[in-house]
Amino acid sequence: MDLVVARIGRAHGLRGEVGLDVRTDVPQERFVVGAVLATAPAAAGPLTVTSARTHQGRWLVGFAGVSDRTGAEALRGVELVVTEDVSAEEDAWYPHELAGLRAELADGTVVGEVVGLEHLPAQDALVVKETGGERTLVPFVRAIVPEVDVPGGRVVLTPPGGLLARDADAAIVDRADDDAEGEA
Numbered sequence: 001m002d003l004v005v006a007r008i009g010r011a012h013g014l015r016g017e018v019g020l021d022v023r024t025d026v027p028q029e030r031f032v033v034g035a036v037l038a039t040a041p042a043a044a045g046p047l048t049v050t051s052a053r054t055h056q057g058r059w060l061v062g063f064a065g066v067s068d069r070t071g072a073e074a075l076r077g078v079e080l081v082v083t084e085d086v087s088a089e090e091d092a093w094y095p096h097e098l099a100g101l102r103a104e105l106a107d108g109t110v111v112g113e114v115v116g117l118e119h120l121p122a123q124d125a126l127v128v129k130e131t132g133g134e135r136t137l138v139p140f141v142r143a144i145v146p147e148v149d150v151p152g153g154r155v156v157l158t159p160p161g162g163l164l165a166r167d168a169d170a171a172i173v174d175r176a177d178d179d180a181e182g183e184a
Contacts, residue, residue: 011072
């Protein structure tokens, strides 16, 4: 499976360096001098790393054959990809490992299916298609997703009230019942 490890951002300086929007936990391993990275679109690469450093918390990388700002700007938006099957880390999963997993509550009630993973500024979020068809973003944090069982084909959710669309629908019905009782 091809995994995006970074998206190339704007050029930095005049000598062909680019800033990266890093999508890997191990950039120091992925962006070593001499590393050859596939690209999406494929026509933009492969790219060979000739320099890599951090500057003010941001990764700056140079590639073979890209020696000026114009060349660097031409790479903007290109994704750097690697091929991986499964994550070697404990408690770390690739998006393709999560997609298709059944999303259920701790009591076994099925609430939907994981259809993707979004990288948000604060944390990642599971994209869950609920049984009613609603698309819900579930913060991918241990407090809300305490168990990921890839071999078992499921994730267990302990969502706070109102996070899932089904909770909102139930709250509307409950409020309508309360209003009807108050009028009687």
